[in-house]
Amino acid sequence: GEDVEQSLFLSVREGDSSVINCTYTDSSSTYLYWYKQEPGAGLQLLTYIFSNMDMKQDQRLTVLLNKKDKHLSLRIADTQTGDSAIYFCAERDSSASKIIFGSGTRLSIRP
Amino acid sequence: SAVISQKPSRDICQRGTSLTIQCQVDSQVTMMFWYRQQPGQSLTLIATANQGSEATYESGFVIDKFPISRPNLTFSTLTVSNMSPEDSSIYLCSVLAADRDTQYFGPGTRLTVL
Numbered sequence: 001g002e003d004v005e006q007s008l009f010l011s012v013r014e015g016d017s018s019v020i021n022c023t024y025t026d027s028s029s030t031y032l033y034w035y036k037q038e039p040g041a042g043l044q045l046l047t048y049i050f051s052n053m054d055m056k057q058d059q060r061l062t063v064l065l066n067k068k069d070k071h072l073s074l075r076i077a078d079t080q081t082g083d084s085a086i087y088f089c090a091e092r093d094s095s096a097s098k099i100i101f102g103s104g105t106r107l108s109i110r111p
Numbered sequence: 112s113a114v115i116s117q118k119p120s121r122d123i124c125q126r127g128t129s130l131t132i133q134c135q136v137d138s139q140v141t142m143m144f145w146y147r148q149q150p151g152q153s154l155t156l157i158a159t160a161n162q163g164s165e166a167t168y169e170s171g172f173v174i175d176k177f178p179i180s181r182p183n184l185t186f187s188t189l190t191v192s193n194m195s196p197e198d199s200s201i202y203l204c205s206v207l208a209a210d211r212d213t214q215y216f217g218p219g220t221r222l223t224v225l
Contacts, residue, residue: 031212042203043154043216045112050212088153092214097142097207098169099214101153 004102006089011108018076020105022089025070029091032065033099034074037086046074046087081109113138113206115217123223124194131190132220134204139184142207145177148219149200157202160187194224 003025012018024032030051035043049056049063049072056063062075076083089102114137124130134143143160157177158166166179181187191198204217 033214035216040221042218045213045215048213097159098144098156103153 004089004091004100006087006102006105008103009106009108011110012079014079014081014109014111016079018074018079018083018107020074020076020087020089020107022072022074022102023070024072024089024091024100024102026091026093026100027070028093029070031092032063032072033088033090033092034061034063035088035090035101037088037104039085043088076107079107079109083107084109112213113140113208113215115204115206115215117204117217117220119220120218121221121223123225125225126195128194129190129192130194130222131188132202132204132222134187134189134217136185136206138209140206140209141184143181143187144205144207144214145179145187145189146203146205146216147200148203154203157189160189191222194222196224198222199224 006022033048034046036046037043047058047061049065060077064073086104086106088104090099092099116135118133145157146154148154156169157172158168160166160179160181162181178190201219201221203219207214
């Protein structure tokens with residue numbers, strides 16, 4: 001079945017770039033998403049990319065998609081303390097209504 | 112984007128009781144979903160709430176335990192029935208946007224069952 005995998009933890013120094021990686025198995029994935037969840041809060045949609053794109057940039061966020069390797073990454077430039085959260089990678093097939101989530105990567109920022 | 116509200120935001124309940132969670136969206140949406148996030152875990156889809164018909168449940172979830180209503184295109188409820196401590200989770204409402212590309216989530220309802 002479909003599966004989405006992420007590493008559980010990432011620690012970066014304030015001001016550095018954070019790169020969160022994700023792999024997925026469903027070759028028919030059409031939409032790939034990054035969600036952010038701050039402590040005690042719901043999920044915030046950060047960005048998404050269509051499977052026919054290689055890259056998408058939105059301010060400090062850069063999403064890279066390697067469809068051949070089924071690898072998705074989220075780069076956060078100039079990481080700030082407010083970026084501390086859990087980041088979920090997710091994928092959806094255009095014919096499917098449900099989103100499959102990864103386990104989430106907890107990003108912590110050190111001074 | 113869609114603005115989604117949920118009530119209650121949190122609750123502490125006794126074993127054996129039931130809790131109904133409400134989800135309100137600020138615009139008409141075709142697809143609404145209910146997810147569960149157990150402590151320290153990722154999100155699991157419980158069911159798709161269908162307007163005017165019975166909800167579509169995922170494997171492992173049944174209507175008797177999680178009855179769902181969806182009377183119109185902006186509102187849905189999820190009931191967690193006959194609760195046990197294992198039901199302690201965050202329950203999140205989600206909607207598919209009109210463009211069918213993006214999916215938004217409500218703030219969640221944090222449920223603790225004693």
